[in-house]
Amino acid sequence: MPTTTPGPPLSLEEDARLFPVLTDAQIARLRVHGRVRRAEAGEHLVELGARDLPIFVVLSGRIEILRGAEEATQAVATLGPGQFTGEATILTGRPVLVRIQAVEPSELIEIPRPALLDLIQNDVEIGDLVMRAFLLRRLELIARGIGDVVLLGSDHCAGTLRVKEFLTRNAHPYTYVDLDRTEDVQELLDRFQIGPEDVPVLICGKQVFRNPSNHDIAHCLGFNDAIDTTNVRDLLIVGAGPAGLAAAVYAASEGLDVLVLESNAPGGQAGSSSKIENYLGFPTGISGQDLAARAFTQAEKFGAQVMVAESAKDLVHAHRPYVVELEDGTRVTAKAVIIATGAEYRKLDLANRARFEGAGIYYAATPMEAQVCRGQDAIVVGGGNSAGQAAVFLASTCRRVLMLVRRESLAETMSRYLIRRIEDNPTIELRTRAEIVGLEGDLHLERVRWEDHRTDAVTTESIRHVFFMAGAVPNTRWLGGCIALDPKGFVKTGPDITAEELASYQWPLTRAPYLLETSLPGVFAVGDVRCGNFKRVAPAVGEGSVAVGLVHGVLRE
Numbered sequence: 064m065p066t067t068t069p070g071p072p073l074s075l076e077e078d079a080r081l082f083p084v085l086t087d088a089q090i091a092r093l094r095v096h097g098r099v100r101r102a103e104a105g106e107h108l109v110e111l112g113a114r115d116l117p118i119f120v121v122l123s124g125r126i127e128i129l130r131g132a133e134e135a136t137q138a139v140a141t142l143g144p145g146q147f148t149g150e151a152t153i154l155t156g157r158p159v160l161v162r163i164q165a166v167e168p169s170e171l172i173e174i175p176r177p178a179l180l181d182l183i184q185n186d187v188e189i190g191d192l193v194m195r196a197f198l199l200r201r202l203e204l205i206a207r208g209i210g211d212v213v214l215l216g217s218d219h220c221a222g223t224l225r226v227k228e229f230l231t232r233n234a235h236p237y238t239y240v241d242l243d244r245t246e247d248v249q250e251l252l253d254r255f256q257i258g259p260e261d262v263p264v265l266i267c268g269k270q271v272f273r274n275p276s277n278h279d280i281a282h283c284l285g286f287n288d289a290i291d292t293t294n295v296r297d298l299l300i301v302g303a304g305p306a307g308l309a310a311a312v313y314a315a316s317e318g319l320d321v322l323v324l325e326s327n328a329p330g331g332q333a334g335s336s337s338k339i340e341n342y343l344g345f346p347t348g349i350s351g352q353d354l355a356a357r358a359f360t361q362a363e364k365f366g367a368q369v370m371v372a373e374s375a376k377d378l379v380h381a382h383r384p385y386v387v388e389l390e391d392g393t394r395v396t397a398k399a400v401i402i403a404t405g406a407e408y409r410k411l412d413l414a415n416r417a418r419f420e421g422a423g424i425y426y427a428a429t430p431m432e433a434q435v436c437r438g439q440d441a442i443v444v445g446g447g448n449s450a451g452q453a454a455v456f457l458a459s460t461c462r463r464v465l466m467l468v469r470r471e472s473l474a475e476t477m478s479r480y481l482i483r484r485i486e487d488n489p490t491i492e493l494r495t496r497a498e499i500v501g502l503e504g505d506l507h508l509e510r511v512r513w514e515d516h517r518t519d520a521v522t523t524e525s526i527r528h529v530f531f532m533a534g535a536v537p538n539t540r541w542l543g544g545c546i547a548l549d550p551k552g553f554v555k556t557g558p559d560i561t562a563e564e565l566a567s568y569q570w571p572l573t574r575a576p577y578l579l580e581t582s583l584p585g586v587f588a589v590g591d592v593r594c595g596n597f598k599r600v601a602p603a604v605g606e607g608s609v610a611v612g613l614v615h616g617v618l619r620e
Contacts, residue, residue: 080196081203083192084146085145085146086145090122090172092186092189093120093172093189097174100172102126102165102169102170102171105164107164108163108171109163111159112268114157115289116149116176118148118149119172119173120174121143121171122171122172123169124144124170125141125165125169126142126165126169127141128140128148128161136162147193147196148163149193150200150201150204151197151198153176153179154363155286155363156176160209161204184366194364198360204236205235205236208236208238210236210238212235212266213240214239214263214266215242215257215264216240216242217243218434220262220422221420223262223263224425224431226263230280231352231431232327232328232329232355233328255271262274265280277327278372278390281373286370287370287372287373290370292393294322294396295384296395297314297398297399297614297618298320299321299324299396299399300314301324301375301387302331302404302538303323303371304330304332304333305358305607306405306589306591306604306606307325307589307607309603309608310610311362311367311369312361312362313608313611315362315365316365319611319614320366322369322370322395322397325373326372327372329358329369330355330356331405332407332591333603334354335426335428335449336350336449336452337351337453338455339354340480341599342600354600373389373393375390375541376390378542380586384397384398385585398617398618399586399587399617399618400587401587401588402592403589403592404537404538404539404541405538405592406535406592407536408445408535408536409533409535413499415502416502422506422507423502423504423508424502425528426532427530428453428530433459436460437461438460439461440462440524440525440526440527440528441457441463441528441529442466442526443457443464443466444498444531444532444533445531445532445534446470446475446476447532448478448481449532450466450530451478451481455488457530458488458490461490467513469495469496469498470496473485494515496515496516497514498514498516499511499512499529500521501523502529503523504527508526509525510526511523511524511526537553537554538592539552547568553594554593555581555582556581556588556593557575557576557578557580558575559594559595570584572584577613577616578613579593579606579609580613585614589609589610590603593606
């Protein structure tokens with residue numbers, strides 16, 4: 064057995080939260096869901112990269128959680144009687160990030176994954192305890208960088224920022240090596256034969272990826288390997304923003320077989336919000352990423368499955384059940400479909416904009432972007448809540464935040480509490496009736512030209528960071544004109560669909576479309592992709608839950 068070295072010690076408080084000790088009564092309830100088995104000293108119970116695993120409850124003896132391969136093993140924690148193994152990968156069926164072995168002869172309860180999922184849903188006390196521990200353990204893995212991924216990159220590289228965001232928003236721990244600051248970097252580059260055009264480089268297990276796509280990363284990490292795409296699902300949800308995740312939680316909790324497709328990471332546009340303060344139940348606010356992570360885990364708790372980095376290419380609607388074709392050619396079949404693909408920010412309408420995306424132009428303001436522009440000036444473009452949240456968040460780390468808004472004021476588009484914060488923050492300078500007219504720089508944005516439409520004056524400033532959060536374009540291109548859209552491309556639903564449109568799209572039923580139903584029976588639209596949406600998290604969540612009630616009606620027809 065290899066020699067182990069202890070990882071950073073956990074405090075007693077963290078130990079109690081991450082590794083609670085079950086009572087005798089709780090252990091007795093767990094026994095009926097598994098089998099009692101013995102493990103000898105040094106016996107490997109879980110290997111790195113294994114999937115679809117059981118959890119182990121220690122009755123006697125000790126078992127150890129280890130990080131790294133056998134030749135470089137490090138102890139993370141040691142569990143004794145009454146404690147149990149497992150973390151968030153148990154819910155998803157994704158590959159495990161640690162190894163587990165017995166330290167001494169031990170007696171254990173081994174509970175298979177299906178039995179554990181059933182237990183979590185039906186035993187409230189144990190379910191809450193296990194779920195809390197699983198989530199905290201995942202956060203601990205992320206905080207310690209305990210994972211199977213090493214990212215080599217530069218904070219001035221658009222691809223690096225994309226990969227960091229994808230891994231972070233999918234809650235996958237990784238070790239980051241900054242090629243701009245690491246000593247002896249040339250030795251590292253030579254070892255992997257890395258050139259500037261290869262950055263970012265992702266070392267995933269024994270594989271090395273040069274500037275990988277999000278789909279490549281998801282495939283390497285096995286994000287979707289446990290999902291069977293051949294089943295005919297009760298409900299297919301396209302998009303995992305607040306509306307899509309709400310629909311997944313309600314549908315799965317009510318017994319429907321649910322699959323969610325997400326092109327990037329759970330949370331959608333809201334997932335990139337630094338802080339949401341007007342969502343019911345969170346008086347001190349919550350980040351979009353935290354809210355999305357909780358909703359994602361809640362959906363999986365009830366049995367919904369989520370495929371990430373998978374984009375819908377086409378909706379095959381000639382007959383039911385419907386088929387959604389993915390970009391890689393995979394086909395997913397479902398009796399009902401909820402479209403929750405949301406909207407994305409418009410791009411700056413400037414000739415050289417694409418050159419600076421991720422290298423000075425950003426469409427989200429998360430801690431990663433805030434770190435890049437710490438102590439510097441930044442511009443936020445937009446007058447909605449997302450832009451306001453970004454400006455307030457960036458003001459805590461930037462030297463100055465210049466906010467450019469094309470409208471006369473913020474009153475029509477932004478919540479009053481955000482307007483007050485912007486007005487009271489000396490770091491934020493608000494310029495209404497203003498817009499960017501030019502970008503300058505070499506490999507990275509260096510200067511910005513903006514025009515004040517009140518005076519027609521054009522100002523050039525040395526600003527290297529622009530956050531663009533103005534306007535929205537619905538993600539409906541994949542629908543190929545098979546359902547009724549409004550002139551801006553948003554999906555029309557319920558009473559917004561005219562009689563002429565129903566006739567044009569050959570509505571086959573005697574009843575009219577339900578409230579959130581499109582011009583295709585059994586296909587619904589919710590959230591920011593829908594015509595007449597409110598561009599807020601709470602209404603999107605409400606629409607997702609309401610749509611599930613209507614789906615039940617369709618399935619009964």
